[in-house]
Amino acid sequence: xxxxxxxxxxxxxxxxxxxxxxxxxxxxxxxxxxxxxxxxxxxxxxxxxxxxxxxxxxxxxxxxxxxxxxxxxxxxxxxxxxxxxxxxxxxxxxxxxxxxxxxxxxxxxx
Amino acid sequence: xxxxxxxxxxxxxxxxxxxxxxxxxxxxxxxxxxxxxxxxxxxxxxxxxxxxxxxxxxxxxxxxxxxxxxxxxxxxxxxxxxxxxxxxxxxxxxxxxxxxxxxxxxxxxxxxxxxxxxxxx
Numbered sequence: 001x002x003x004x005x006x007x008x009x010x011x012x013x014x015x016x017x018x019x020x021x022x023x024x025x026x027x028x029x030x031x032x033x034x035x036x037x038x039x040x041x042x043x044x045x046x047x048x049x050x051x052x053x054x055x056x057x058x059x060x061x062x063x064x065x066x067x068x069x070x071x072x073x074x075x076x077x078x079x080x081x082x083x084x085x086x087x088x089x090x091x092x093x094x095x096x097x098x099x100x101x102x103x104x105x106x107x108x109x110x
Numbered sequence: 111x112x113x114x115x116x117x118x119x120x121x122x123x124x125x126x127x128x129x130x131x132x133x134x135x136x137x138x139x140x141x142x143x144x145x146x147x148x149x150x151x152x153x154x155x156x157x158x159x160x161x162x163x164x165x166x167x168x169x170x171x172x173x174x175x176x177x178x179x180x181x182x183x184x185x186x187x188x189x190x191x192x193x194x195x196x197x198x199x200x201x202x203x204x205x206x207x208x209x210x211x212x213x214x215x216x217x218x219x220x221x222x223x224x225x226x227x228x229x230x231x
Contacts, residue, residue, distance in 0.1 A: 002154060032214050037155075044204055044224050045155065050217035088155055092214035098170045099157040099215045 003028065004089055004102035011108040012079045020105045022072040022089035028100055032092040034072040036065055039086040039104075048087070049074060076107075084109045112137035114205050114222035122229050128195050132188040132205030132222055139163035139181060143208045144188045145218060146179060148201040156201075160208065160215065161188065195229045202226050 005023040012018040022034065036049035047056050049065035052072065062083075064075045072091075076083055089102040118130035132144070146158040159169035161179040169177050178191040188205055203225055206218035 033211065033216070035217050037218070044221040045218075046221070047217050047219050050219075051211070056217070056219065090155075090157075094214075096171060097168070098172075101155040101157065104154045 002103040003093060003096070003100035004091065006087075006089060006102035006105045008103065009106050009108065011110055012076075013110045014079055014081065016079045017075060017077045018079055018107065019076075020074045020087050020089075020107070022074070022102050024070050024072070024091060024100075026070055027095040028070075028091040028093040029067060029072055030070040031094060034065065034067055035090045036063075036074045037088045037090065039088065041085070045088060079109055081109045083107060112207065112220050114207065114220060116203060116205055116222045116225040118203075118225055118227065120226060120228060122195055122199075122227060123231050124196055124229055125194055128190070128192040128199060128227055128229070130190045130203055130225060130227070132190075134186040134188065134207075139183055139186060141209070143210060143215065144179075144181065145206045145208050145215075146188075146190045147204045147206055147218070148199075149204070149224075150198075150201040157215075158190065158192075158203075197229050200227065200229045 033051040037045035038048045039045040052067045053065045086104045088104045093100045113135045115133045122128045143160045145160040161167045176193045180189045205222045207220040208218045209216045
């Protein structure tokens with residue numbers, strides 16, 4: 001049972017816009033930045049969004065992050081086959097004094 | 111550019127100590143927070159803890175009693191020791207570079223490829 005809650009799966013067709021949600025609480029998303037990591041099959045996670053809305057250099061601008069209260073979302077526009085991966089949200093939890101991850105969302109491009 | 115490479119035994123017996131190292135190349139430890147994260151087969155990510163280059167540490171409360179993270183600055187290596195392991199500790203173990211913002215962990219911007227550790231007799 002993860003501290004941050006993500007849907008286990010999401011899907012879309014090429015060119016579509018897909019969003020992945022991440023639900024938390026006042027001690028994590030409600031008071032700290034959210035991070036998103038993309039994990040392609042068989043590889044290490046890669047930073048996709050940092051400080052809730054920022055993209056690191058090299059991350060496509062098709063990816064965007066947002067937050068509202070104790071929830072966060074990752075939006076992917078112009079979906080491509082290479083976006084098929086697992087996506088994880090993460091945030092610092094003040095109550096646990098630990099970094100917590102969501103359970104991950106497997107994105108399938110149909 | 112900075113690269114991280116984990117290494118260690120792929121098989122550890124139950125009740126023994128898991129020991130891994132992470133070699134940092136192409137850069138120094140300075141001003142960064144060096145983390146261990148693990149991922150059981152087919153499951154999600156779990157943060158284990160970090161060590162700052164100056165020596166301070168913070169561990170996940172769920173593992174704190176069994177974990178020690180250390181840094182050998184002369185060898186630019188990060189180490190992880192996890193004591194009294196069980197099958198539940200079977201996972202891919204990653205090291206990752208991070209920083210702090212407002213006292214909380216910031217992004218993990220560089221990750222190693224990970225090393226698989228199986229706990230079995």
